[in-house]
Amino acid sequence: MAKKKQNAEPMEEELIPKDEGGGIVNAIWRFFSSMKLGIFLLIIIAVVSIVGTLMEPDPNTGEYMYYRTVWFRFLLFMLTMNLFICSVARFKGLLKAMEPPKTDFNEGFVKKLKYAATAKIKSTVSGAENTLESALKGHGYRVNSKRVDEKVFIAADKGRFGVWGSFISHIAFIVIVIGAIIGNLYGFNGFINALEGETFNLGDVQGIKNVDPSDYFDVRVDDFRVEMRPNGMPKDYFSDLTVIDDGDEVLKKTIEVNDPLKYKGIVFYQSSYGQVTDISGTFKTKSGETQEISTYEGGVVALPGTGFSLKVAKFIPDYDPQYGTESKSPNPNNPAVVYAIFQGQQSVAMDVAKLNTPVEVAGGTLEFTKYAVREYTGLQVKKDPGVPVVWLGCGLLVFGVTLSFVIQQRKIWAVISDEAGKAIVDIGGMTLKNKLAFEREFNRIVGTVKENK
Known part of the structure; x- marks a missing residue:
């Protein structure tokens, strides 16, 4: 019985690494190179990512801290290792x-291939060989042939570069993860609420790290405004920012959602907005x-000479x-202030006082006389040196997926022999x-070959 001797050039499914024996190293290698492990990790990461979107983001940075947990990063590490080892194991097969298609088959x-046919034509073996090779080359195949004992063996293939698609896609994911790690280790994601007219220093940003203090600069909020829809809901909001570096105004930009300001690798995103009410008065x-x-x-402000402090809890228009x-109503028809009196950390009184109406507190007379409403802009401030690496990975991913779908590997084998x-x-x-x-x-x-009957 003749053995089924496969060609040495593998199809894509044949590139999956085989079990090559025992030993702890081989066992670990087989574990991480398992396709089942990769599919399992992808499912787990997809499920926990969906759950993560239901969690509340950090109120200061807007980040979902769920994705910064050790166990979530461990899942990403496992998936990255799986893809890396799978890629290494497949590289030799790729x-x-x-290599040129092999002719060592029978x-x-x-005849056992899914797509198979036999043609008997009035031609010599050499003539049939030329006809078949011409037909294969006409369809873009790379052809290799050899003659053995009056028989001609032909092996042809095309689309061999398509098998690199999944490999490139795996490498792309690894590059994206590396970019994310670079951003996590050498960047930061901070937040600051800045009032109109206020100038803040980069060092004032909550969550800043991985920036040398000598590289700090100032940002002035020249103006903030909200564009409203007819139904009274906000449509868009804008901040006019000026960057001041070493005493010089070096950059001005109006930012809005998805149109940030960038300077020295630091990016300022329009994230939120709100109002703050300044309160002034007298204490006798x-x-x-x-x-x-x-x-x-x-x-909170101290009430002089009393040992008490005053907290303005809320302003009521x-x-x-x-x-x-x-x-x-939102209109300032009857302004009032909700206040609390503290002795140390202990609240001892809480009440409401109308503007220009004296109240007795802490052994003295308190009177709120003025208020002013100022808008503030909420800015998300980021530094992410890993972004170019992530974009490189995205480009590789698109290229790899396109390669896989556009170029399909196809292989054809033929044996030509003489019979009468x-x-x-x-x-x-x-x-x-x-x-x-x-x-x-x-x-x-096949039809081209049969036409020579």
Whole structure:
């Protein structure tokens, strides 16, 4: 019984590494190179990623800290190792696929292929060989042939570069992960709320790291504005920023959502906005001494000479006792302040005071006299040196996927022999993708050979 001797040039499915024996090293290698492990990790990461989107983001940075946990990074590490080892294990087979098609096979192998045909034509073996080679080359095949004992063995292939698609896609994912690691190790993701007219230093950004203090610069918020929809909902919001470096105004830009300011590798994104109310007034002590006080909504200020402190808990534009501490309307018809008195860390009193209405607190007289509403812009501030690497990985991923789908590897084998002065052509082929198109092409090639009857 003749053995089925496969060609040495593998199809894509034959590039999967085989079990090569025991030992702890080989066991670890087989574990990480397992396709089942890769599929399992992809499913797990997909599920936990969906769950992660349901979590609340960090209120300061807007980040989903869920994805920065050790166990999530461990899953990514395992998937990266799986892809890397799979890629290494397949590399030798990919190089072999680039070699000329092998002719060491027999008629039994050809006849057992899914796509197979036999043609008996009035021609010499050499004539049939020329006809078949011409047909194969006409369809873009690379042809290799040899003559053994009055028989001609022909092996042909095309689309061999398509097998590199999955390899490049695996490498692309690894490059993307490396880019993310670079950004995590050498970048930062911070946040700051900056008032209109305020100038802040890069060092004031919450969460800043991996930046030399000598490279800090200032940013001034020249203006902030909101564009509203007809229904009163915000449509877009803008911040006019000026970068001041070493005392010089070096850059001005109006930023909005998805249109950030970039300077020295630091990116300022428009993230949020809000309002803060400045509150001022007077406090008159028992001795009759009057002191000016100034703070803001949420701020704390000491009441001079008392040992007490004042916290402005909330500003109410239109106070009505029936509405409690909620404003009756957004209009400043009856401004009031919700305040609390603290002795150390202990709250000792809490009440509401209308503007220009004195109240007795902490042994003195408190009167809120003025307020001013200022808008602030919420800026997400990022440095990510890994972005170019991530973009490189994305480009490789697109290239690899395109290569896999556009170029399909196809292989055809044939044995031509002589029988009573006629040429017998046994021809067969195989492919792993787009089999319907290959079948039509295979039939056209066979038809070309049969036309020489």
